[in-house]
Structure formats: C-alpha cells, structure tokens
Amino acid sequence: MEPVTAGKDGAVLRVGGEIDVYTAPKLREAILELVDAGASHIIADLREVEFLDSTGLGALIGAQNRLRTRDGSFRLVIASDRILRIFRITGLDKVFEIHASVADAVAGEAYWERIVADEGG
Template sequence: MNVSIEVKEKDNTFFVKLTGEIDVYTAPKLKEKLMEAAKGEGVKINIDLSGVNYMDSTGLGVFVGVFKQLRANNGNMKLTGMTERLQRLFDITGLADVMDINTEVEGGV
C-alpha cells in the first residue's frame, strides 16, 4: 500500500491530509514532507488522519520527530480525524497525553 499526502499552506499553517497506510515503507516520504514544513519558526501543522487505515510504530516515530521539531521552533501540531484504532495506538503509547489530538476533522485540505 501507499500513502497519499496532500499539503496546503495558509498563513504559516500547513493543512495535511493523509490517505492510506503509514508504515516502514511509506514513513520516509511522510517524514520528508512534514519535516520540511516543520522547519520554520512558529509553524502550525494540522494533520487529518481520517483516511489512514493502518499505522505502525514507524509512523508513530515520524509524528514524534515532527512534534519535537515543531516544539523546538515554537510551533504546534494537531492531529485530527483519528479513527478509534489510531486513537488507541496513541493512547497505549502515551502520546495522546502530550500531543494535541481531536477525533473531528477541522478545515484545511
């Protein structure tokens, strides 16, 4: 499977819509796109995960890396549209306690 990454930018906020699977094969492509956006000062990234049907630990690692990069640059990341399965993954790992997660999809792409 593959991952589709749609990115739109408006006023230092990136709206990202992901569709497909995030795993060891697709994570490098996702990481490259997100880290490029996360480089700026005060950047906000809103990621719509409603189209993601599978994610493994490699995908979690991408989000942790982007989260750290954004925090270092006074930025913010919000994950939206998370399925129950993905929400459970973030809950189990404790990431739901530190990341801004909303099950509803918000504006954007």
C-alpha cells in the first residue's frame, strides 16, 4: 500500500496484490494513518488488486463509515472485472462510489478538482 497525499485533507491510496485476512489489517492501518494525518477525502486505487475477500471488503466498509462520520468521502478505483464482480454480487457497487480511473474519480467533484489544480495536475 502506497499513500499518495494529494492535498491537505485528501489522499489517494494505491493498493495492490491480495487483500485478505492477512493483509486487510495493513489496509485498515494505512487508511487510519491517512485519516489521523487529516485526510477526510480518500480515493483507494485498487487497480493493482488481484484478490479481495470478505475481510478486505470489511476494511473498505469500515473506512467508508469512518470517513462519512467526518463528512468526508471514500471512492474506489477498480479496473478488474473480477474485483468489480465481487462488488456487484455483494451489492456493494451501490454502496461505494466506484470509478475506472483516478481521473474519473476526481472529475466533476469540486473538492478534488481544486486539489488537482493546487498540486499542478
């Protein structure tokens, strides 16, 4: 997991490999560190994720709940049909904001467009 801070209170977290019972705690910890550092808007870039189990889904749901209580936002970037299918089967595609790319995740959202402009693209 590689956090890429985009702004004072927003961040993109790049996640790859497997998110399972062994790695979900690391994902949860990475998100908590971003929140503790002041991020209230996070984009989780899951394009490099090869496997996702229920523990990983739980970590993502927990992150979304935590950010909602802070009036923040939590968006997912998913390119893999296999991973996207997990969200569709579980109905979580209606719970999460899911985008095909980070550019799509920030498009049309004033908060993220401001951050991208402030950071020079």
